[in-house]
Amino acid sequence: MELFQAIRERRSIRRFKPDPVPRELLTKILGEALWAPSAMNTQPWRFFVLTGEKKDELVAIAGRCIAKLDIRLRILFKDNMRALVHGYFRDLGGAPAVVVALAREPETEGYMDDSFQSVAAAFYNFVLLAHEAGLGTCWMTGPLWVEDELLDFLSHRDGWRLLALTPVGWPDQVPPVPPRKHADIFWLE
Ligand SMILES: Cc1cc2nc3c(=O)[nH]c(=O)nc-3n(C[C@H](O)[C@H](O)[C@H](O)COP(=O)(O)O)c2cc1C
Incomplete structure (x- = not known):
């Protein structure tokens, strides 16, 4: 699959x-994803793959973020869409696996953004490679509302931050394509 196509069709x-x-398959894709660039080549990531009971426990913790998210959902969405979002957060669409990406806190203050951006590069590599393999993902930061609980669950409360998580599995839907807005690209000469 061409990279252009993967980006457009994911x-x-x-x-x-x-x-x-x-x-x-997951091991291969994650291994390739780690060829991402990283600030000062720190490679400040740690990826977790959860399946079975561990996945169910993590999904239950992540789902608690909905109480906080709901404040925004009430503003942005109608009731039927809100109900769909609530349902999705309950079981992450029935995915058989969840991948969680953590970003290491740097030893020096002021470099956390570098760490987040590096892990985001690897995470997006993973998302695109998963798509190429026919797998579905959904980049999620809603669970950041319960970041401490998730880090505790993964025994990584000290020195690590949650970047995002994604369910992973074989898609059982063909979602509509959310239209892209305009291209915010400015050429200055
Ligand atoms: C940083 C980031 C955070 C996101 N967080 C969530 C989330 O918490 N829950 C969710 O259902 N989707 C989440 N999404 C997915 C977006 O809703 C989705 O990418 C957007 O609606 C465009 O749809 P598409 O990915 O199918 O092109 C997130 C995406 C990104 C990049």
Whole structure:
């Protein structure tokens, strides 16, 4: 698949088939994703893959963020859409796996943004490579509302921050394409 095509056709998937994703496939994709650039080549990432009971426990914790998110949902969405979002956060669309990306806190103050950007580069590599392999993902930062609880669950409360998480699995939907707005590109000569 051409990179252009992968970027254009990837969609956020929020409903999955229950079939498991082979461990070897996820290992391969994650390994490739780590070829991302990173600030000062720090490679400040740690990826977790959760399946089975551990995945269910993590999803239950992540789902608690909905109480906070709901304040914004009430402003942005109608009731039926709000109900859909609530349903999705309950089980992350039935995905058989969840990938969580953590960013290391740097030893020097003022460099956390570098760390976040480096991990985001690797995370997006993962999302695109998963799409190329036929897998669905949905980049999620809503669970940042319960970041401390998630870090505790992963035993990484000290020295690590949550970048994002994503359900991973075989898509069970073809979502509509959210239209892109205009190109915010400015050439200065
Ligand atoms: C940084 C970031 C955070 C996001 N957080 C969430 C989230 O918490 N929950 C969710 O359902 N989707 C989340 N999304 C997915 C966006 O809603 C989605 O990318 C956008 O609507 C465009 O749709 P598309 O990904 O299918 O092109 C997030 C995407 C990004 C890049």
